[in-house]
Amino acid sequence: xxxxxxxxxxxxxxxxxxxxxxxxxxxxxxxxxxxxxxxxxxxxxxxxxxxxxxxxxxxxxxxxxxxxxxxxxxxxxxxxxxxxxxxxxxxxxxxxxxxxxxxxxxxxxxxxxxxxxxxxxxxxxxxxxxxxxxxxxxxxxxxxxxxxxxxxxxxxxxxxxxxxxxxxxxxxxxxxxxxxxxxxxxxxxxxxxxxxxxxxxxxxxxxxxxxxxxxxxxxxxxxxxxxxxxxxxxxxxxxxxxxxxxxxxxxxxxxxxxxxxxxxxxxxxxxxxxx
Numbered sequence: 001x002x003x004x005x006x007x008x009x010x011x012x013x014x015x016x017x018x019x020x021x022x023x024x025x026x027x028x029x030x031x032x033x034x035x036x037x038x039x040x041x042x043x044x045x046x047x048x049x050x051x052x053x054x055x056x057x058x059x060x061x062x063x064x065x066x067x068x069x070x071x072x073x074x075x076x077x078x079x080x081x082x083x084x085x086x087x088x089x090x091x092x093x094x095x096x097x098x099x100x101x102x103x104x105x106x107x108x109x110x111x112x113x114x115x116x117x118x119x120x121x122x123x124x125x126x127x128x129x130x131x132x133x134x135x136x137x138x139x140x141x142x143x144x145x146x147x148x149x150x151x152x153x154x155x156x157x158x159x160x161x162x163x164x165x166x167x168x169x170x171x172x173x174x175x176x177x178x179x180x181x182x183x184x185x186x187x188x189x190x191x192x193x194x195x196x197x198x199x200x201x202x203x204x205x206x207x208x209x210x211x212x213x214x215x216x217x218x219x220x221x222x223x224x225x226x227x228x229x230x231x232x233x234x235x236x237x238x239x240x241x242x243x244x245x246x247x248x249x250x251x252x253x254x255x256x257x258x259x260x261x262x263x264x265x266x267x268x269x270x271x272x273x274x275x
Contacts, residue, residue, distance in 0.1 A: 140191030
């Protein structure tokens with residue numbers, strides 16, 4: 001190879017290596033080493049709340065203690081644009097409570113698994129219902145969030161005419177569809193509501209009138225229990241490994257926080273984990 005061409009190839013390789021190193025440095029520079037910076041919805045109670053009362057806030061505080069870093073937040077309503085305006089913009093470094101499998105982020109190992117369930121009044125004839133094919137539901141009005149997996153099960157059970165839907169994607173700073181469904185069950189306007197456990201469980205944990213029963217007996221898809229992870233940027237492998245290590249070594253304490261909050265937990269096979 002002529003000397004000029006050989007030198008050109010060497011320079012090109014060096015330039016590419018430098019570019020790759022620069023890109024790695026830029027990715028690394030996005031993550032704070034002095035703060036545990038959390039991306040969160042300011043009005044997604046009981047999960048996250050700007051007043052710090054959500055169980056994800058408590059979990060963030062716990063991880064901040066493990067990392068020996070103060071917790072700070074980048075607030076933005078969940079929904080379209082959330083990841084782009086927070087995690088990818090570099091204003092924060094981790095999304096708590098992210099469902100496993102989403103391609104917008106890199107998932108850590110899951111730190112809990114939860115399940116959909118049915119909310120009824122404790123004194124209701126439906127209080128013993130634990131599956132959606134129970135004939136007792138035949139004449140009941142049933143609240144469900146539109147587009148969620150239980151809606152498919154309800155339709156397959158012939159209960160589509162009974163469903164009273166609530167919107168999935170709303171600005172929770174001004175709307176509270178979950179609260180409206182729970183109030184409907186409490187008042188008797190609805191016989192039951194089928195809801196995601198981490199949303200419903202904490203809100204009725206100490207309610208004298210309402211109860212949450214996990215749906216662990218449903219057959220066919222879609223499944224009703226899901227693994228929950230933290231989301232980090234796609235390129236940040238070392239950060240993911242660090243969080244995975246913390247999850248693995250502190251699972252009992254994580255479970256305790258979730259149980260105390262009223263989050264229904266199941267194992268990876270959909271079997272209930274009791275406190």
